[in-house]
Amino acid sequence: MRSEANALPKYIQASETLIRDIVAGRLRDGERLAPERDMAADMGIAVGTLRKALGELEQRGLIERIQGSGNYIRHQPDTSGVYALFRLERIDGGGLPSADLYEVSKVEKPADLPRFGSSTMAHRIRRLRRLSAEPIALEEIWLDAKWADTIDPKRLSESLYLFYRRSLNLWITRAEDRIGIAPMPDWGRSLGVFRDGMAGFVERFGETDTGEVAEYSRTWFNSDRARYVSRIR
Amino acid sequence: MRSEANALPKYIQASETLIRDIVAGRLRDGERLAPERDMAADMGIAVGTLRKALGELEQRGLIERIQGSGNYIRHQPDTSGVYALFRLERIDGGGLPSADLYEVSKVEKPADLPRFGSSTMAHRIRRLRRLSAEPIALEEIWLDAKWADTIDPKRLSESLYLFYRRSLNLWITRAEDRIGIAPMPDWGRSLGVFRDGMAGFVERFGETDTGEVAEYSRTWFNSDRARYVSRIR
DNA sequence: AGGAATTTGTGCGTATGTATC
């Protein structure tokens, strides 16, 4: 029973409203939501419909539902949120991620680059990755030129995905990583990440909500100091 | 409203009944289930309750629900379902997984093994992993002895996780993988997986629904032939 | 081709169980 033709189901409208409120920061981490009956009344929908929406949020890990207590926001914007896509950690556990910018340039996509995106040009970003100050990886990101004419290196100080969202309105929501072994790249010598020899190697294809591949990146990490972590399900 | 004290919710009873029927093969792949109203009547529960159970099955990928048509079994016992946790693929893409059993033994957990599970003993399973017949990895699985007194190698022919479920009633639903580089193990020489040198290395902690770590495994894979793939979000 | 029958999807309201405060 939909109020308007062609409208999305109410439970999806409700969940998307709540998701926007959470990621926009209007609802803060740890905060308790209003009781389900009150929220449902406010939104003009039935409790069962709202509960279906809350179920979606729970699945995404945005809220925790505790019987007899309430529904609580679970959203750490600076760890799980922005760094959700960063999968390297120190062998001795954890570590706070940071990055030194090393190069930003706009170039023709080289022939040996995997195909992605629609433009023939791409921005190439090279960074030195650190975990708790220790250099652990070299990173080379290729951003399809479709998403930006130019990139101001001054604005790249923080998380790259944060920059994508804030400055380019580009939301990378999915990624496919392929992990293997490869020799470290020429441009990375003398940066103190590796002594020599082989490195852990991560290829990433970053996708938007629509499945478009906007970004391709390669990361070489020192497997003596760091490893790639994947949590499944 | 539960018919008996301490009983599981009806929707969980219903979903578990259906799951058993599917994995036991009583319901075959592609088969259409009876209409929801009929099934609910047969099981003596309300349609909404049954639908919640069917939602669980859909999430696990065991059925496909098509509006206006019906609910269909989707269960490829040896591909997507059981191998959902297998993350290696050939560099040239895909490949059908199989395994040769190499050793099964019950041993005291060595001191250098990471801590997991409650028992001091563990079953050690060593396998050669293939993708489309080509050897690509060595695998060493440590299953906490809590879950089985003995393991019959004859029953280990197929998927390990299928064996866990069917024979041990153990459901591995989550895992944490850590990927790096390591030298291949001594016991793996002469199995034709590697020429020499370093291998991709995957450590896995397999968890049950309750978060208990039941299994720890190490996999060494030939990075010339295979890579680890992680799809995010 | 088209309409009727079938089947799943959405939405509502209500009653009761159970965990938390």
Added chain:
DNA sequence: AGATACATACGCACAAATTCC
């Protein structure tokens, strides 16, 4: 122990997609 709040369960009505005749 009582109040509050989420969880389970039921039944019904209508919408939307598919199938059948």
